Amino acid sequence: MSRYIYAIVRCLPEPRTGEFMNVGAIAGDPATGDWSVRQLSKFDRVRKFAGTSAMQVATNFLLQVNAEIDHNRSNLEEGGAPLAETWLHMMHHDHRSIVQLSPPAPILAESAEQALDLIFGRLIIDPVSERQPRPVNKHLLTSRLREAYRSAKIADHLIRPRAEVFVGEHVHSLVDFAIANGTAVQLTQAWSFRRAQIDTLSTEVKAWGYALERLRRGENARVVDVNDQISKISKNVDLQVVVAPPVTAEQMDAFEEAQQVFSNLGAGVHSLEDVGAVVSRAVDLVKQLKD
Incomplete structure (x- = not known):
């Protein structure tokens, strides 16, 4: 489990009285960018308590937060930074009227959605609320993969990100991680098939696969890391893929296409829950490298 932070969103039709109703919650992991927001499944309860005007203010606030999270997910796909913990603290500080947030607090969970499940089950009580599948960004996958490499005591200088x-x-292509030190012994790539924008994903996988296919044929190849250190690569280099699996029909179509690429390359394919298998393989392979 990882450390998430959360805040409960409250609606106060008359802020002077202090009487409020919990209408939703925000939870996220600032390290990975796994953020999510959820509101009460039936806002009629809010309208009856607070009135139409206050209900609309609360609804608009939750929609705005959801839009910010969606925008940040898109930025993460382009290498941007995740929403920081200060983002939630600022909203808590700035909203002191009809909409207010509880002080941000930590919670242990496997994902933002699981954190919201716990919050809604224990603090908000919304029995008809159904958990909805949420997009999973690439940044979350690579962050968890980096954590797993480090937890396995693989030296930082052997872990070559991007x-x-x-x-x-x-021909050239980026890989998320190369385990290398003069020679690359493992290449690892993360692909989210549960991201919000899926239309270009098949093209991205095929372009990446084309470069790796040429490597597999035995063409001369090398890895250059962000510090311009060069490592040679054998055509038999260990190739691993970590995926967030699809949940919609459109995402499934993209995943099925990608699976053919992965199979042709002889890549091991793992879910985030099975990332330990990737790292265990790396632990064995680093024994071949010079210190």
């Missing part, structure tokens, strides 16, 4: 693989004279 390394570039060059094959032949003109």
